[in-house]
Structures are given as structure tokens and as C-alpha cells.
Amino acid sequence: MELLARHDVVVVRADNPGPFTLTGTNSWIVGRDPAWVIDPGPALPDHLDALERELSARGGLGGIALTHDHPDHAEAVPALRERCGPAPLAAARAADLLLADCDAAGPMTTVATPGHSPDHLAYLVGPIAFSGDVVLGQGSTLLIPDPGALRGYLAGLERLRARRPELIAPGHGPLVTDPLAKLDEYIAHRLERERMVVDALAQGLRTVDELLAAAWPDAPKALRMAATVTLAAHLDKLAEEGRLPDGVERPPWPLPLGRVGQP
Numbered sequence: 001m002e003l004l005a006r007h008d009v010v011v012v013r014a015d016n017p018g019p020f021t022l023t024g025t026n027s028w029i030v031g032r033d034p035a036w037v038i039d040p041g042p043a044l045p046d047h048l049d050a051l052e053r054e055l056s057a058r059g060g061l062g063g064i065a066l067t068h069d070h071p072d073h074a075e076a077v078p079a080l081r082e083r084c085g086p087a088p089l090a091a092a093r094a095a096d097l098l099l100a101d102c103d104a105a106g107p108m109t110t111v112a113t114p115g116h117s118p119d120h121l122a123y124l125v126g127p128i129a130f131s132g133d134v135v136l137g138q139g140s141t142l143l144i145p146d147p148g149a150l151r152g153y154l155a156g157l158e159r160l161r162a163r164r165p166e167l168i169a170p171g172h173g174p175l176v177t178d179p180l181a182k183l184d185e186y187i188a189h190r191l192e193r194e195r196m197v198v199d200a201l202a203q204g205l206r207t208v209d210e211l212l213a214a215a216w217p218d219a220p221k222a223l224r225m226a227a228t229v230t231l232a233a234h235l236d237k238l239a240e241e242g243r244l245p246d247g248v249e250r251p252p253w254p255l256p257l258g259r260v261g262q263p
């Protein structure tokens with residue numbers, strides 16, 4: 001908390017709780033005269049009111065940075081600009097300021113962290129990492145299958161770890177006060193899941209149902225779709241590495257997900 005105060009950061013949490021959004025989307029406001037917003041969140045009128053109040057107390061909106069363009073993070077961009085005036089949008093795609101790894105945007109610098117989505121960025125302000133959906137306050141994240149998604153995700157976690165953040169301010173859920181341990185846990189969790197998938201394949205399991213039962217026995221029903229999608233990312237990585245046996249059923253993609261990242 002003290003680190004947040006020292007770097008003049010506050011959170012405005014949106015009222016959009018759900019299995020993917022946990023307690024709701026965290027919109028982070030950084031600095032003042034003017035302030036930047038990381039992930040304005042869903043376009044809910046109460047949330048926009050709260051953002052506008054905080055921004056006007058801080059000398060207005062200097063820019064908007066997106067960790068990625070899923071609607072639970074990005075939907076409020078047009079409405080916020082309408083209310084607070086035209087401010088540049090910074091993101092990895094479809095933005096005024098196109099960002100890659102180690103770029104500057106307002107008071108932040110970027111860390112490329114693909115995997116949850118190909119355009120995903122984390123932002124650093126001093127020792128605080130704004131991790132979007134790459135590291136959540138609780139549980140693990142959904143990987144969207146895309147060529148190289150899982151390899152990119154693991155590399156992004158390592159890249160973030162190499163910057164040695166002291167605090168992670170996630171897109172959903174509580175602050176992570178032991179970032180290095182949490183990043184190690186995420187990397188270990190992903191590799192453990194891979195080991196379970198490899199074991200299941202070695203036992204001759206080939207269908208999506210069999211592989212999910214063997215490698216995600218702990219997935220609650222609400223997250224079964226997320227596990228299915230993440231299984232595809234794991235199978236893609238094994239295929240890219242020449243480690244996937246023949247005859248494995250791949251979950252169809254895209255699934256009829258609707259709005260990814262929304263409850």
C-alpha cells in the first residue's frame with residue numbers, strides 16, 4: 001500500500017465480478033497533472049463516474065494504457081475519452097501509441113507478456129508491475145490458443161520476473177505482495193500442468209474429455225471452458241516441439257466463447 005502511495009497510484013474497481021474477473025476489473029490510476037489510466041475496464045456508468053471523479057481530482061486524463069484489448073479491460077475507452085477529453089491510447093495494437101517490449105508510455109514502461117492474449121503487455125512504474133491478466137490476484141489465468149501462446153506466456157513471465165517487481169497490481173483480485181514467489185509459482189504451475197498433459201498422453205489418452213479429466217481434475221465447472229482452451233495451448237506447444245503423439249483430439253478453436261474475459 002505504501003508503495004502505491006509513494007508512486008501516486010490508486011485503484012478504481014469496476015462492479016463486474018465473475019469467474020474470470022474475480023472481484024471485478026481493477027482500473028489503475030497513476031500520477032497526476034495529468035494522470036494515466038491503465039485498463040479503464042467495462043463501460044459501466046458507475047465505474048465511469050468513479051474514474052472521472054478520480055481523474056478530475058488529479059488534473060485530468062493524460063493517457064490510457066491497455067494491458068490487452070478484451071472488453072473487461074478496454075470497453076470503457078471511448079466513453080472515458082468522451083467524458084475526459086481526447087487522450088492518447090497506448091497498447092500493443094490498434095492504438096495511437098503502439099507499444100512493444102521496453103517502451104515508454106507516460107509514467108510507465110512496458111514488459112511484453114503475451115499468452116492470455118497475443119497483444120498482452122504489463123506496465124512498470126518504479127517497482128510496481130501492473131500485470132493485467134498475466135498474473136491475477138488469485139488463481140491462474142486463461143491462455144488463448146494462438147501460435148506460440150504458451151511458449152510466449154512462459155517467456156513473458158520470465159521477462160517480468162527479470163525486472164524484479166516488488167508489488168504486482170493485477171487486472172483482477174488483490175495485490176500480490178510477493179511477486180517473485182508468485183511468478184515462480186505461476187511458471188511451476190504451468191510446467192506441472194504440462195507434465196500432467198504429457199503423462200495423460202503417455203497413458204494413451206487422446207480425447208479432450210479424457211485429457212481434461214486427467215490433467216485438470218481440480219477445475220471447477222465454471223472454469224471448464226477455460227481449462228479446455230488452455231489445453232489447446234498446451235497441445236500446440238507440444239506439437240511445436242514435436243512432442244505431440246498422433247491422433248490427439250484438439251479442442252475446437254475458436255470456441256463459441258462470446259466475449260472472452262467476461263463472466
Ligand SMILES: [Zn+2]
Nearest residue numbers: 072133171261
Ligand atoms: Zn480480464
